Amino acid sequence: MYINFWYPIGLSKEIGSEKPFRTTVLGLRFVAFRDDEGKAHVLSDTCVHRGGSLGKGWVKDNCVVCPYHGWRYGTDGKVREIPSMPGKRIPGRAKVDSYPVEERYGIVFAFLGDLPEEERPPLYTVEEFGQDGWRASEIVILELDAYFERSIENGLDPSHNEFVHPTQGNPGMEPDYLHKGLGIENDTWGHKFFVQFDEKGTGKTDLAELRSTKSELRAGSGHHGPNILGTWINFSKTNAFHQYFFEAPVDENHTRIFFLNTRNCMLDPSMDQRAYDANIKVANEDMVVLRELNPVRTPENNVKEILTPSDGSVVRYREFLGEWESRGWRIDLKKMRETAGDIAYAIPSPERRKSGNWVLDPVPLMPAEQNAGRMAPQAENREAG
Numbered sequence: 001m002y003i004n005f006w007y008p009i010g011l012s013k014e015i016g017s018e019k020p021f022r023t024t025v026l027g028l029r030f031v032a033f034r035d036d037e038g039k040a041h042v043l044s045d046t047c048v049h050r051g052g053s054l055g056k057g058w059v060k061d062n063c064v065v066c067p068y069h070g071w072r073y074g075t076d077g078k079v080r081e082i083p084s085m086p087g088k089r090i091p092g093r094a095k096v097d098s099y100p101v102e103e104r105y106g107i108v109f110a111f112l113g114d115l116p117e118e119e120r121p122p123l124y125t126v127e128e129f130g131q132d133g134w135r136a137s138e139i140v141i142l143e144l145d146a147y148f149e150r151s152i153e154n155g156l157d158p159s160h161n162e163f164v165h166p167t168q169g170n171p172g173m174e175p176d177y178l179h180k181g182l183g184i185e186n187d188t189w190g191h192k193f194f195v196q197f198d199e200k201g202t203g204k205t206d207l208a209e210l211r212s213t214k215s216e217l218r219a220g221s222g223h224h225g226p227n228i229l230g231t232w233i234n235f236s237k238t239n240a241f242h243q244y245f246f247e248a249p250v251d252e253n254h255t256r257i258f259f260l261n262t263r264n265c266m267l268d269p270s271m272d273q274r275a276y277d278a279n280i281k282v283a284n285e286d287m288v289v290l291r292e293l294n295p296v297r298t299p300e301n302n303v304k305e306i307l308t309p310s311d312g313s314v315v316r317y318r319e320f321l322g323e324w325e326s327r328g329w330r331i332d333l334k335k336m337r338e339t340a341g342d343i344a345y346a347i348p349s350p351e352r353r354k355s356g357n358w359v360l361d362p363v364p365l366m367p368a369e370q371n372a373g374r375m376a377p378q379a380e381n382r383e384a385g
């Protein structure tokens with residue numbers, strides 16, 4: 001799991017101005033609430049008095065109130081009132097981390113990290129969202145009992161469709177691709193690729209009428225940061241489903257996926273249910289496999305698996321993760337596990353670069369500039385491009 005990226009915290013409709021919303025992301029708890037103007041805020045959930053959970057308290061006068069002794073925290077994370085010290089100065093250490101927030105697509109996202117604004121990776125922009133000729137479904141939340149990297153890697157793997165997805169007609173890959181490789185396109189925060197599928201499988205699909213000829217079935221996948229996956233399924237020149245997984249790693253064994261589907265066909269709202277049913281069937285077909293992968297978390301080293309050219313995008317994803325680890329952004333899960341129950345951690349917020357005196361320890365991170373975690377991929381597995 002990695003700090004310094006945007007993570008989905010909750011649905012916009014779940015986060016209100018009366019009851020705080022509590023969730024777990026990156027193994028730590030967060031509280032979210034809205035101020036009088038409706039703006040959402042995300043804070044570390046742990047009260048710095050004696051460890052109360054702010055998310056179990058209430059919201060009053062633009063503050064979240066700890067349910068244990070009533071300390072009030074403002075939207076910036078600073079304590080505004082300590083009922084047991086009336087009229088006394090509030091100590092400078094009486095503060096929790098407050099994170100940058102963006103609200104898009106019906107989701108409240110928080111930037112979980114301490115990078116200053118100009119250095120932050122941007123939140124992914126879904127071009128189709130709100131465009132004429134495109135319809136976005138309501139966000140669906142998928143709860144997955146697997147580590148988030150396994151889910152992103154599954155999305156970047158074109159060769160499982162033939163075996164895992166009867167709903168899509170078990171499409172096989174065009175022999176062309178098998179010789180030429182994936183043709184990966186890189187950008188600063190991720191990469192993508194497109195492949196052509198054939199239908200050497202059953203050919204029966206839940207959305208068969210969207211296709212014109214078999215040869216027009218082209219699909220692409222890509223990632224942005226460690227936790228955002230795009231899948232672009234072009235059934236024909238005019239019919240497409242473009243789908244996005246915004247993933248919140250809950251902890252090292254669970255992932256909450258905020259699933260956004262956009263489509264430029266079946267535009268009538270009465271078709272929403274059919275699109276939903278097809279998408280959920282496919283997602284479940286994936287989840288059945290992902291839950292059983294061994295080990296649960298991706299091996300540290302690519303020689304602990306036998307990777308083939310169709311895993312080229314998975315390999316590239318791991319290289320990106322390795323780069324972010326070398327910047328010191330990877331959470332040290334072993335240390336976190338060893339100290340579980342003894343130490344309350346927080347993801348450092350940007351404010352920590354400006355002021356000291358924080359009560360909670362920053363989450364332990366793997367050391368920077370020493371790309372020790374993941375080995376470079378075996379040369380023969382490396383993708384051209």
Ligand code: FES
Binds near residue numbers: 048067
């Ligand atoms: S633990 Fe939160 S006010 Fe005491």
Ligand SMILES: [Fe+2]
Binds near residue numbers: 154160161164282286
């Ligand atoms: Fe799949």
